[in-house]
Amino acid sequence: MIPFNKPFLIGSEIQYIEDAVRSGKISGNGKYTKMCQQFFEQEYGFKKALLTSSCTDALEMAAILANINEGDEVIIPSYTFVSTALAFVRQGAKIVFADSYSDNPNIDATKIERLITPKTKAIVPVHYAGIACDMDLIMDLADKYNLLVIEDAAQAIDSFYMGKDGKKRALGAIGHLAAFSFHETKNIISGEGGMLTINDDRFIERAEIIWEKGTNRSQFFRGEVDKYGWVDTGSSFLPSEVTAAFLWAQVENIPNIQNKRKQLWEYYYKKMSAVATDLNIQLPFVPEYATNNAHMFFISFKNIEQRSQYIQKLKENDILAVFHYISLHTSPYYHEKHDGRVLENSDKFTDTLLRLPMYYELSYNQIDTIVDCFLKL
Numbered sequence: 001m002i003p004f005n006k007p008f009l010i011g012s013e014i015q016y017i018e019d020a021v022r023s024g025k026i027s028g029n030g031k032y033t034k035m036c037q038q039f040f041e042q043e044y045g046f047k048k049a050l051l052t053s054s055c056t057d058a059l060e061m062a063a064i065l066a067n068i069n070e071g072d073e074v075i076i077p078s079y080t081f082v083s084t085a086l087a088f089v090r091q092g093a094k095i096v097f098a099d100s101y102s103d104n105p106n107i108d109a110t111k112i113e114r115l116i117t118p119k120t121k122a123i124v125p126v127h128y129a130g131i132a133c134d135m136d137l138i139m140d141l142a143d144k145y146n147l148l149v150i151e152d153a154a155q156a157i158d159s160f161y162m163g164k165d166g167k168k169r170a171l172g173a174i175g176h177l178a179a180f181s182f183h184e185t186k187n188i189i190s191g192e193g194g195m196l197t198i199n200d201d202r203f204i205e206r207a208e209i210i211w212e213k214g215t216n217r218s219q220f221f222r223g224e225v226d227k228y229g230w231v232d233t234g235s236s237f238l239p240s241e242v243t244a245a246f247l248w249a250q251v252e253n254i255p256n257i258q259n260k261r262k263q264l265w266e267y268y269y270k271k272m273s274a275v276a277t278d279l280n281i282q283l284p285f286v287p288e289y290a291t292n293n294a295h296m297f298f299i300s301f302k303n304i305e306q307r308s309q310y311i312q313k314l315k316e317n318d319i320l321a322v323f324h325y326i327s328l329h330t331s332p333y334y335h336e337k338h339d340g341r342v343l344e345n346s347d348k349f350t351d352t353l354l355r356l357p358m359y360y361e362l363s364y365n366q367i368d369t370i371v372d373c374f375l376k377l
Helices: 013-023 032-046 055-065 082-089 133-147 201-211 218-222 240-250 253-278 304-316 344-352 365-377
Strands: 048-052 073-079 094-098 118-124 148-152 160-162 169-170 177-181 194-198 297-300 355-356
Touching: 013 218, 013 240, 032 048, 032 118, 032 240, 032 365, 048 055, 048 240, 055 148, 055 177, 055 194, 055 201, 073 082, 082 094, 082 365, 118 133, 118 304, 133 148, 133 218, 240 253, 253 297, 253 365, 297 304, 297 344, 304 344, 304 355, 344 355
Parallel strands: 073 094, 073 118, 118 148, 148 177
Antiparallel strands: 048 194, 160 169, 177 194, 297 355
């Protein structure tokens, strides 16, 4: 059986978890939390990084920091996970769904401006498969209309954007705020886990308070205030030190993990390129301004019937390949609130996109087996 995903363990996770437990500090915001956060800030240029219990939590923190209120409008792609929308819906926002590009699932930045109204508060680009959205265009729109940009970088750790100014920036370091995921399906993992990154100084102090259940507890322990108390809204967003210790083992090995995943991705691309035209399959597209962090290898078919045939064929050969999102504007929860616009590219990817097995321990022989299955139908 070739599974769709297999969590990869470095080997030092248990050692670090034991160290955290023996230290007597496992409730969170201890040694391993601080080590992870400092690494991300220094390695990727985030002004502030805060580990969270999930990417969903990080997005919810971002929605609070953005002061999203009832009636505000937030622009997000329809082709994304429900958490992207849910964080803002919980604050009372109206979600305005944007379409994808025709050749990749990312939000079509050229069509965002027509969606902006006086009620628009934020744009939330999602870097699908770790491939960057057109951030220059999006940030220009944000500047023009005084909007916030919150990057959903759930899949985008260790991926970059090359700006028109020639500077290479880490995804999650461009928008005002960003959210990452360390779910077991991601490149580096902690089972469940996430991170909020803050790139605008005006949000840093409040982010820490919201992170600590609405208290200024962290300021108290740094000696910045005489006592701590309830000073703002918030929740228990920080993860346990056990989770952070697990994550640290992964963080230490990002170069190794990423090098291997990129080699597998390139091999996939080479092998699938040889058959894609004959099978009428579209391969992943990486724009010139983006890098590829090898989070996912996906392909697109001409229609849902062709995709279903190949899913079944792969399954018969003990290979698990899975489709991805169903356009959120068509969801049972939100379709009546949608303004009725047809989002043809989002719907196209809903019906045609297929994710192939992709994980650290996948072998080249297994990739050969997967590609061979496409030739048998």
